Amino acid sequence: MGCEHVAIIMDGNGRWAKAQGKPRTAGHLVGADNVRTIAIAANELGVKYLTLYAFSTENWKRSADEVNYIMKLPAVFFKKYMQEFLDRGYRMNIIGELDKLPKNTEKVLRDAMDESRNNTGLNLNICMNYGSQREIVLAANAYAKDVLEGKKELGIDTDEFEQYLMTKDFPPVDLLIRTSGELRISNYLLWQIAYAELAFVPVSWPEFTPEVLKRCLDEYSGRDRRFGGVKSE
Numbered sequence: 001m002g003c004e005h006v007a008i009i010m011d012g013n014g015r016w017a018k019a020q021g022k023p024r025t026a027g028h029l030v031g032a033d034n035v036r037t038i039a040i041a042a043n044e045l046g047v048k049y050l051t052l053y054a055f056s057t058e059n060w061k062r063s064a065d066e067v068n069y070i071m072k073l074p075a076v077f078f079k080k081y082m083q084e085f086l087d088r089g090y091r092m093n094i095i096g097e098l099d100k101l102p103k104n105t106e107k108v109l110r111d112a113m114d115e116s117r118n119n120t121g122l123n124l125n126i127c128m129n130y131g132s133q134r135e136i137v138l139a140a141n142a143y144a145k146d147v148l149e150g151k152k153e154l155g156i157d158t159d160e161f162e163q164y165l166m167t168k169d170f171p172p173v174d175l176l177i178r179t180s181g182e183l184r185i186s187n188y189l190l191w192q193i194a195y196a197e198l199a200f201v202p203v204s205w206p207e208f209t210p211e212v213l214k215r216c217l218d219e220y221s222g223r224d225r226r227f228g229g230v231k232s233e
């Protein structure tokens, strides 16, 4: 079975920078450049959806300097690479509560989505102010509201509930990768990874190369995904 949807927790930017005697933010800048490198590689390896965790609902707890830096990164990133992404036919999707971001950050992200709306190539999904528990609570509230307003019946199934999630336009995650050796999910795509294969790699995000991605995909293709069924003969 091909790997259509890869999600990545891009961890270890801060430690990578510290190890080189640089501020944590230097790691985020290199990390953003690596988003381009890995998007190109993923596309060449046949991935159709690449969903990256750039900023979580919990990341607001970091220092104001670091948060401000990450909030400015989308503008830097898209100024450098948007034209190339358009030329390559990539479609940008931003997942998260965008209306709670600084206004300029929100605008840059919405513009990237608008400009690439008609593209049919790689879906490059960037999660910004995203948290999976929050996403599910928002979905439950939206469904409850529809019931109260008489637009939905009580007793929907999983497929119908998925239509309330921020990821309703995307297939489930096939492979979740986390860099930097931590063995955690950190409130990322909890619903969407229900049957995903997991890969935890010991390198930090700035060191995550196309070769490492290829190794993860090769390992994935050797796995026997059963989705709760029995082993195929």
Ligand code: FPP
Binding pocket: 010, 011, 012, 013, 014, 015, 016, 028, 031, 032, 035, 053, 054, 055, 056, 059, 070, 073, 074, 077, 126, 180, 205
């Ligand atoms: C986790 O590493 C990384 C983040 C919280 C930020 C990730 C952001 C990027 C890679 C930039 C992408 C942005 C755009 C707009 C493309 P960490 O800081 O938690 O590292 P540590 O665990 O070593 O502290």
